Amino acid sequence: MGKQKLVLIGNGMAGIRAIEEILKLSPNQFDITVFGSEPYPNYNRIELSKVLQGDTELADITLNSWEWYEENDILLYPGETVTEIDTNNQIVMTDKERQVDYDRVIIATGSVPFMLPLPGADKEGVTAFRDIKDCEEMIQSSNQYKKAVVIGGGLLGLEAARGLLNLGMEVDVVHLADFLMERQLDKTAGKMLQKELEDQGMNFLLEKQSSEIIGGDRVEGLRFNDGEEVEADLIVMAVGIKPNISLAKESEIPVNRGIIVDDHLETEVTNVFAVGECAEHRETVYGLVAPLYQQGQEMAKRICGVESEGYQGSVLSTQLKVSGVDVFSTGKINEDEETKSVKIFDDWRGVYQKVLVDEGKITGAVLFGDTKDGNRLLSLINQGANIEEYTDNDRSEETGLALIDSMPDEEIICGCNGVTKGTIVDAINNQDLTTVEQVKGCTNASRSCGGCKPLVSDLLEYTLGDEYDQNQKESICGCTTLSRDEVIEEIKEKGLTHIREVMNVLGWTTDGGCSKCKPALNYYLGMLNPSEYKDEKESRYVNERLHANIQNDGTYSVVPRMYGGVTNPDDLRKIADVADKYEVRMIKVTGGQRLDLLGVNKEDLPSIWSELDMPSGSAYAKGLRTVKTCVGADFCRFGTSDSIGLGVQMEKKFEGLNTPHKVKMSVSACPRNCAEGSIKDVGIVGLDGEFEIYVGGNGGTHMRQADLLAKVKTEEEVLETTAAFLQYYRESASYLDRTSAWVEKVGIEHVQSVLSNKKTFIELNQRMDEALAVVQGQDPWKEAIEDETLLRDLYKNVKVPAGSN
Ligand SMILES: Cc1cc2nc3c(=O)[nH]c(=O)nc-3n(C[C@H](O)[C@H](O)[C@H](O)COP(=O)(O)OP(=O)(O)OC[C@H]3O[C@@H](n4cnc5c(N)ncnc54)[C@H](O)[C@@H]3O)c2cc1C
Ligand SMILES: NC(=O)c1ccc[n+]([C@@H]2O[C@H](COP(=O)([O-])OP(=O)(O)OC[C@H]3O[C@@H](n4cnc5c(N)ncnc54)[C@H](O)[C@@H]3O)[C@@H](O)[C@H]2O)c1
Numbered sequence: 001m002g003k004q005k006l007v008l009i010g011n012g013m014a015g016i017r018a019i020e021e022i023l024k025l026s027p028n029q030f031d032i033t034v035f036g037s038e039p040y041p042n043y044n045r046i047e048l049s050k051v052l053q054g055d056t057e058l059a060d061i062t063l064n065s066w067e068w069y070e071e072n073d074i075l076l077y078p079g080e081t082v083t084e085i086d087t088n089n090q091i092v093m094t095d096k097e098r099q100v101d102y103d104r105v106i107i108a109t110g111s112v113p114f115m116l117p118l119p120g121a122d123k124e125g126v127t128a129f130r131d132i133k134d135c136e137e138m139i140q141s142s143n144q145y146k147k148a149v150v151i152g153g154g155l156l157g158l159e160a161a162r163g164l165l166n167l168g169m170e171v172d173v174v175h176l177a178d179f180l181m182e183r184q185l186d187k188t189a190g191k192m193l194q195k196e197l198e199d200q201g202m203n204f205l206l207e208k209q210s211s212e213i214i215g216g217d218r219v220e221g222l223r224f225n226d227g228e229e230v231e232a233d234l235i236v237m238a239v240g241i242k243p244n245i246s247l248a249k250e251s252e253i254p255v256n257r258g259i260i261v262d263d264h265l266e267t268e269v270t271n272v273f274a275v276g277e278c279a280e281h282r283e284t285v286y287g288l289v290a291p292l293y294q295q296g297q298e299m300a301k302r303i304c305g306v307e308s309e310g311y312q313g314s315v316l317s318t319q320l321k322v323s324g325v326d327v328f329s330t331g332k333i334n335e336d337e338e339t340k341s342v343k344i345f346d347d348w349r350g351v352y353q354k355v356l357v358d359e360g361k362i363t364g365a366v367l368f369g370d371t372k373d374g375n376r377l378l379s380l381i382n383q384g385a386n387i388e389e390y391t392d393n394d395r396s397e398e399t400g401l402a403l404i405d406s407m408p409d410e411e412i413i414c415g416c417n418g419v420t421k422g423t424i425v426d427a428i429n430n431q432d433l434t435t436v437e438q439v440k441g442c443t444n445a446s447r448s449c450g451g452c453k454p455l456v457s458d459l460l461e462y463t464l465g466d467e468y469d470q471n472q473k474e475s476i477c478g479c480t481t482l483s484r485d486e487v488i489e490e491i492k493e494k495g496l497t498h499i500r501e502v503m504n505v506l507g508w509t510t511d512g513g514c515s516k517c518k519p520a521l522n523y524y525l526g527m528l529n530p531s532e533y534k535d536e537k538e539s540r541y542v543n544e545r546l547h548a549n550i551q552n553d554g555t556y557s558v559v560p561r562m563y564g565g566v567t568n569p570d571d572l573r574k575i576a577d578v579a580d581k582y583e584v585r586m587i588k589v590t591g592g593q594r595l596d597l598l599g600v601n602k603e604d605l606p607s608i609w610s611e612l613d614m615p616s617g618s619a620y621a622k623g624l625r626t627v628k629t630c631v632g633a634d635f636c637r638f639g640t641s642d643s644i645g646l647g648v649q650m651e652k653k654f655e656g657l658n659t660p661h662k663v664k665m666s667v668s669a670c671p672r673n674c675a676e677g678s679i680k681d682v683g684i685v686g687l688d689g690e691f692e693i694y695v696g697g698n699g700g701t702h703m704r705q706a707d708l709l710a711k712v713k714t715e716e717e718v719l720e721t722t723a724a725f726l727q728y729y730r731e732s733a734s735y736l737d738r739t740s741a742w743v744e745k746v747g748i749e750h751v752q753s754v755l756s757n758k759k760t761f762i763e764l765n766q767r768m769d770e771a772l773a774v775v776q777g778q779d780p781w782k783e784a785i786e787d788e789t790l791l792r793d794l795y796k797n798v799k800v801p802a803g804s805n
């Protein structure tokens with residue numbers, strides 16, 4: 001029997017977790033197609049708060065990489081929205097006029113932020129906080145503006161406000177109720193929280209009803225219905241969310257607040273399931289991942305034909321992700337006639353704990369200042385425990401390992417993923433786990449909000465004793481405990497030559513590695529042994545394999561090489577002809593002075609390359625991208641040297657070189673620095689009779705001004721010093737470290753001192769020459785066009801139309 005067709009609508013946290021559960025239960029039962037409106041692989045929405053607060057980066061919040069989809073044979077359509085489900089004929093239709101039929105369809109369309117319908121709400125500078133786009137908008141606003149107002153003093157509003165403070169803005173939080181987080185806390189805890197956040201610099205306007213957003217094109221302030229106003233350059237609305245049910249409604253699938261589902265997450269329409277924030281189960285809609293993941297587990301069982309009791313609903317627990325504030329609540333939060341409570345209030349230590357009891361059983365808790373009992377209380381509520389089980393086993397004095405020791409095996413360590421102490425200890429013992437990353441990989445604990453990481457670390461210490469290294473070196477990924485340096489040492493010492501061999505000999509815990517270690521090992525092996533190593537192309541990120549960058553609508557971009565940013569009529573004609581013939585949507589001059597053909601269909605890529613007959617501009621590569629040049633002495637009256645000529649030489653010399661991350665260079669012919677050398681990985685500035693070489697600059701999210709590495713007299717010295725610098729970077733940096741991060745880490749003085757040793761300098765140049773000899777003359781586009789198998793596999797049949805960068 002052929003595989004059944006399973007379609008997932010919504011490439012978010014709940015939907016993809018459900019697919020993971022299905023793959024675990026029945027890896028070969030379905031042909032899986034996923035549609036996602038957002039142009040990214042599934043990412044950790046929860047961590048947007050951490051991105052805004054500066055604790056992590058957008059690049060690090062991917063939960064399932066593009067490669068994950070490919071490895072699991074999942075056909076992903078990123079940036080594509082399903083517009084209709086024809087439930088009679090079992091077909092979904094999209095905004096790209098695609099039709100896909102299904103045997104089963106899962107709707108996991110999440111929520112939409114509730115936007116107050118205030119006059120002026122459409123002004124520039126008014127945003128929600130739900131996705132990457134919103135997060136980027138807030139970060140950008142903070143670069144230009146000073147004053148932010150967040151409407152809503154709930155979890156989201158307070159996390160946004162903390163982030164905006166960290167980004168250097170002044171922040172007012174406007175809240176409807178008379179205390180914060182009134183849905184999760186009681187008044188005492190809400191007021192304590194307010195005091196703590198005021199001490200951190202937040203300003204609160206409580207019991208305020210917003211009436212109008214004022215300003216011109218951009219927001220300038222917020223007016224309240226009592227007539228008062230506050231200034232605002234940015235307004236973030238965080239006043240709750242609404243289940244995203246429009247698609248279901250239009251497709252005549254029964255909805256109430258959410259899409260109505262039974263205990264197996266089935267809707268009332270045959271073969272249509274719904275999971276996540278869009279689903280309504282027993283009249284409840286959830287907005288936290290723990291219940292959504294439980295739903296996914298139960299739905300997966302039904303879809304895979306595994307008998308189960310089904311989803312029974314969840315007890316919620318929440319924790320605010322603002323550093324320096326410990327606040328937790330679970331279950332019931334307010335007393336009523338039937339409910340009694342046990343309370344501790346220690347004003348001196350700033351601790352407040354309230355446990356609610358109904359007919360002797362624990363039904364809820366609010367904790368402020370000391371939240372270590374949080375998960376224990378959640379476990380006790382889930383077990384239907386009596387209050388004595390809590391009060392008779394006072395663990396208030398216990399911390400660290402003693403606390404871990406006193407926990408029963410069934411106590412939950414990771415609330416988001418419902419992982420217990422027993423499960424983690426078993427995994428550590430049975431699978432020889434030694435790092436938090438590995439525990440995350442094997443059990444999912446700490447994979448969502450990350451709040452349980454300290455407990456997971458304590459559990460490792462408790463289970464492994466002295467063998468556990470708390471200040472763990474960073475392993476290159478969860479498949480090994482070895483760090484980058486250790487892996488490289490082992491490769492050298494044991495003479496390892498293939499990715500598989502490295503994994504086998506060095507005891508990788510996974511079969512075949514992951515999307516983090518495979519490209520890294522491929523790079524390290526090639527860097528260590530350039531002339532012998534055969535690049536394992538399949539280990540590379542998809543953009544690199546396709547030699548093109550995917551765009552947010554699933555099309556690709558084509559950037560031909562133009563050495564030093566110089567072109568000519570012949571090349572321009574070829575580009576124009578190709579653009580006409582293949583209906584290229586836009587030709588754009590890039591920041592690196594290249595021409596970018598945007599909106600190209602994947603299947604047209606090989607023909608376009610062939611007709612252009614120009615080398616690839618490597619705009620997708622972890623290698624030299626561009627050398628930007630100023631016009632220089634030939635034309636500019638300030639020019640001291642031939643910047644274009646030198647730029648072309650540099651680009652021709654280092655073209656095709658593999659580096660830990662992308663490398664951008666520039667050459668200017670006077671200190672006016674028109675080619676912007678201060679934000680390049682290598683920036684050359686010509687002076688009268690000499691050149692300054694700047695390194696480690698970055699103009700992206702992590703702006704960094706380049707450091708002066710050296711001053712030299714001749715172009716030859718520029719090329720040699722650049723080669724020595726790049727080779728040292730290639731040999732010392734971790735894969736995916738930009739030069740900016742690496743120079744920041746090791747210090748420019750260190751790099752200068754290494755390069756000042758004549759012998760080392762010469763040896764670095766020799767090793768660079770060896771590496772360049774291998775790649776010189778290679779042209780990825782030509783190679784692709786000439787390789788029929790590759791063309792067939794990669795450009796016609798490849799399932800994931802996606803890339804990674
Ligand atoms: C800043 C922030 C912090 C958070 N912090 C926490 C926390 O600490 N703990 C916690 O438990 N929860 C937290 N949450 C909530 C948590 O992120 C959500 O509960 C979870 O992401 C919901 O998962 P979902 O799959 O139902 O929806 P989503 O993750 O929103 O995924 C739905 C996806 O479907 C796509 N989609 C919608 N309609 C269509 C369509 N017609 N066709 C194709 N695609 C479509 C959407 O674009 C979206 O990508 C936080 C949320 C935010 C915004
Ligand atoms: N740490 C976490 O667990 C976390 C963090 C962020 C978001 N989330 C989830 O994301 C979702 C959205 O969070 P949220 O905080 O927006 O939702 P929420 O419903 O929890 O809070 C919204 C708050 O806005 C206030 N509000 C409503 N209308 C208002 C108005 N006109 N003016 C001022 N205040 C107003 C409400 O009183 C409420 O406290 C929720 O499901 C939440 O659980 C969770």
Ligand code: SF4
Nearest residue numbers: 630636639670673674
């Ligand atoms: S950097 Fe100097 S030489 Fe080059 S274009 Fe600018 S002003 Fe002219």
Ligand code: FES
Nearest residue numbers: 414416448449450
């Ligand atoms: S508690 Fe959120 S990831 Fe563990």
